[in-house]
Structures are given as C-alpha cells and as structure tokens.
Amino acid sequence: MLYAILCYADEETVFAWSKEEEAAVMGRLYAVQEPLAKAGKLGPTGRLMPTTAATTVRKGKDEPIVIDGPFAETKEVLLGFYTVDVETLDEAIAFSKQLSAVNPGSTSYEIRPFYVFHPGAVPS
Amino acid sequence: MTDLAWIDLALTAARPQAMGALLRYFRDLDTAEEAFQEACLRAIRTWPDKGPPRDPTAWLIFVGRNSGVDQIRKSARNTALPDENLLSDLSDAEAGMAERLDSSHYRDDILRLMFICCHPELPATQQIALALRIVSGISVTQIARAFLVSESAMEQRITRAKARVGKAGLPFEAPSAAERAERLPPVMAMIYLVFNEGYSAGADNSDVASLCDEAIRLARLLLRIFPGEAEIMGLLSLMLLQHSRRDARQTADGQVILLEDQDRSLWDRRQIDEALALLDKAIRHRTPGPYQVQAAIAALHARAARAADTDWREIELLYQLLEKLNPSPVVSLNRVVAFSKVRGPAEALAMLEPLAQALDGYFYFHGVRGALLVQTGQKGQAREAFSRAIALARSPAEAAHVRQELDKLKEELQAS
Numbered sequence: 001m002l003y004a005i006l007c008y009a010d011e012e013t014v015f016a017w018s019k020e021e022e023a024a025v026m027g028r029l030y031a032v033q034e035p036l037a038k039a040g041k042l043g044p045t046g047r048l049m050p051t052t053a054a055t056t057v058r059k060g061k062d063e064p065i066v067i068d069g070p071f072a073e074t075k076e077v078l079l080g081f082y083t084v085d086v087e088t089l090d091e092a093i094a095f096s097k098q099l100s101a102v103n104p105g106s107t108s109y110e111i112r113p114f115y116v117f118h119p120g121a122v123p124s
Numbered sequence: 125m126t127d128l129a130w131i132d133l134a135l136t137a138a139r140p141q142a143m144g145a146l147l148r149y150f151r152d153l154d155t156a157e158e159a160f161q162e163a164c165l166r167a168i169r170t171w172p173d174k175g176p177p178r179d180p181t182a183w184l185i186f187v188g189r190n191s192g193v194d195q196i197r198k199s200a201r202n203t204a205l206p207d208e209n210l211l212s213d214l215s216d217a218e219a220g221m222a223e224r225l226d227s228s229h230y231r232d233d234i235l236r237l238m239f240i241c242c243h244p245e246l247p248a249t250q251q252i253a254l255a256l257r258i259v260s261g262i263s264v265t266q267i268a269r270a271f272l273v274s275e276s277a278m279e280q281r282i283t284r285a286k287a288r289v290g291k292a293g294l295p296f297e298a299p300s301a302a303e304r305a306e307r308l309p310p311v312m313a314m315i316y317l318v319f320n321e322g323y324s325a326g327a328d329n330s331d332v333a334s335l336c337d338e339a340i341r342l343a344r345l346l347l348r349i350f351p352g353e354a355e356i357m358g359l360l361s362l363m364l365l366q367h368s369r370r371d372a373r374q375t376a377d378g379q380v381i382l383l384e385d386q387d388r389s390l391w392d393r394r395q396i397d398e399a400l401a402l403l404d405k406a407i408r409h410r411t412p413g414p415y416q417v418q419a420a421i422a423a424l425h426a427r428a429a430r431a432a433d434t435d436w437r438e439i440e441l442l443y444q445l446l447e448k449l450n451p452s453p454v455v456s457l458n459r460v461v462a463f464s465k466v467r468g469p470a471e472a473l474a475m476l477e478p479l480a481q482a483l484d485g486y487f488y489f490h491g492v493r494g495a496l497l498v499q500t501g502q503k504g505q506a507r508e509a510f511s512r513a514i515a516l517a518r519s520p521a522e523a524a525h526v527r528q529e530l531d532k533l534k535e536e537l538q539a540s
Contacts, residue, residue, distance in 0.1 A: 012345070013133050016137050052351070052357075
C-alpha cells in the first residue's frame, strides 16, 4: 500500500531553528529514512518552503481566483511529506514513530493512503 | 534539543504576538514586557511537567495579562492579593481564548509593536536596538555585543528610545486601512536596517551576523500577516538573495570577495529558491516597488551560473526603473556599473561625471571610477581615484580591497 506521511507543525517555531539545530534534526531524520530507502520502500519526500511562498487557486464567481498564501490559516501547517510503499499500516506507523522520536518539534504525522493516477509521472 | 531549548524556541516564536497583545492591553511598554517575562517564567516552570499548551501564544497572553493585573493591583495596594486559582487551571479557558486571539487583533498588534520601533524621531541605531529588544526579545547583553558597546550604554540607549516613544504617545486605536498601509513602509525600512546591520558586519562577528536571520524572520512574520503585499515579498526575497551569498563573500581572513569573483557553488540554493518563488509571486501583482526591483536585480545575479552569464542589459534596465521609483545618486552609480558592462568604460565614465559632486565623499564612487579608468588605460587618474577611495573606506576590509587594485596598478606600471 502507498502511504503519504504528511508532517504538520507550527511554522514559526520550526523556522526559528538555528542553522546548527536544523542540520542536527535533518541528519537524524535522514538516518531514520535510510533503511526504508535501502529496502526500496521510500518514494519522493519533500520539505515545503514557508507558507509565505505559497499561492492558492480558489473557485471564484466567474473564473478561479488566485490568492497569496496557504489554503487555510492555521497555526499547524503542512511543512513536509514522505511517500512510502509498505505492506501494512503498522509499518507506516512504526516509521512515523521513529521520525517523531528524533524530531524535537511538536510535529504531527498524518498517515494517508493514496492512489496513483499517473505512475509514470512520479520519479520514485 | 532539550525540553528547555524547545520551550525557548516556542517562547521566541510566540513573542511578537503575545507582546503585541499585552501592549494593547496595558498600553505601556514596560508593563507589557514585565508581564510577558513573568508568563515566560511560569511557562518554563510548568510546561516541562504538564507538557506545552496547545496554543502557547494564547497561554502566554492569558497568563501575562493576569500577572500584569496582579502587579498593577499590588503596586496600587488596592485589594487583597489575587486568587491563584485563576491561573491554576487554564485548560478550559484556553479553547475559547484561542479563538478570540486568532481573530481581528492579531495583525494590528504585531504591526503596532513593530511600528512603534520606527518612530521618525529615533535615529536608525535606536530603531534597530529597540526592535531587537521589544519585538525579537534579544537580550541587552547580546544587542550590546552586536553593536560593540558596553551593556550599560546599550541599556541606556534602549531606555532613552522607550522614553521617546512613550512621550510621543503610542497609537492604540485600531488603524484604518489607510493608516495600516502608511505603517508598512517604515516597518519594512526598519527590518531592512536590522538586516544591513548584520550584513555589513560580515561573518566574523556571529552576534551581528545573526541579525540577518532575525530580519528575515521578522519579514516572514510581516508577510504572513499581510500575505498580499508585493513589497514585503520583495523585501524578503531581497534579503534572502543577499544572505544566500554569506559564505562566499569573504575570504577566511575577512577580505571582501566581489560578486563576480565569488565561488557560486557556496551560494545557499535553498534561500535562492525561496527568494525566486517570492519574487514570482510579487511580480504577479504588477505593483513594482524599490524592494521588488532590487530583488529582481539580485535574482538576475543568482540565476547566472557564472559571472560571465550575467544579464547586464536587464540589470541596467532595472536600475533605470529603480532610479525612477527611488531617485538617489547611489542608485545612479549602480546603474553606471551595469551600463559599463553593456556599453564599455568610456561611455560609463561620461555618465559618472554628473554624479561626482553628490558622491565625492563616497567610497564606492571613487572605487568604481578607478576601476573604469583602469579599463580605459588612464592609469595615473585611476591611482588618484583609488587613493581617494582608501581614504574614505569605512572598514579595513574595504580599504584592503582597493589597496589590492592599487598594488596591481603599480606592478603594471613598473613592468611597462
């Protein structure tokens, strides 16, 4: 089953990390991903730029309107994602728990199974 | 990261909004600061055991407000000591409170907090010091170290700035749309001052260099509360682009490395990518402003894989636009530099002439003039220009850089 693991956290806190803190956290997160990557179970992962770089297209009266900023204004925002191809939900949960353990932030990991529409379009 | 380090980050992140709300409530900077300080102390005491609250900012405002009221009551010797139960269980109160906080006041509180730091009567250094203390919550010790002055001198500077701001009267009414728009330019200018204070220091003083990070953080915050303001996107983009070259613009011993000589692989790709994304967003608005144009110029440098690939023609056009938006001899000088890359040094020298009077006391003017004179083969005059530049240099690194040019010139003269 393909799962997307969506990371939600308070943006202001995460972007207040110093360069050293950031590097240390990223290093630990990377170490957690490595076994999965070696087993060929890790798909594309990404870190989202700050929400200030986001643009939203919304349904308008006549034609869609373009709005600066993220879709929803909430304290916890989507800051990154992993995609994994694992046998069971337990495996995805175990992976997320490992990520959570090495991440000092109050990040929540939402595990969402997904369908692939265009298999060829996504490099894995 | 330890628990405490994490709490520290959460407090830093919550500070501008919490301070802004407390200031609106108490209408006095010192009272608001003391109340926030007290709330932080309680957070450090209770969060490790109870876990952080769901909305740290709301928690801090609530606790800060209560402790501030206590303080006022105590000093007024008014009533009996306050009921500690008020503060003992916040979990129920929190939900409703968070909703109230998220609404209308949020952005005006933060804007006000930033705006009072850029009172026109405050000199630039006081604006920066006040903003770092009030908005960012950086300790007086650290600010003093960044400005290379004693702690007591900095303490005094900040106290004086606060007094002046207080005397002028703080703007507490909710601003109209027009007033809000008027407050943005000075706030943006103040943030850019903080950035430049860090940028001009170079990498050798880490206290100062961190001011660049702080300015970027403040600009992100400002853009988050005014997401559709193209000039804030421009300002953030500009600072990210300049900051992306941090590791490439100085040698290990502090010598300046010019843009065209920098090792571009040292530029921070992540900052450049974010900056380009922001600039794309800004341009869609079709409301050009000085920050956007400067960011667009910096972006053209960032997009060139090698110095030789730089699109100087486009850069010259952008400087023309900047001259119109923001006329100043320094902008014209930069335009001349771009112009010289397109049309050659002789025409550029002619363009430089009318600026001579306005920029006679400016280091870069004589540096640029010297470099152009070298290119046209007028070496005697070039030497004079470089000597003049060295005399006007504001830092040893600047002087050393021009001295190199001068030495090169001497060697050539001796060789011929």
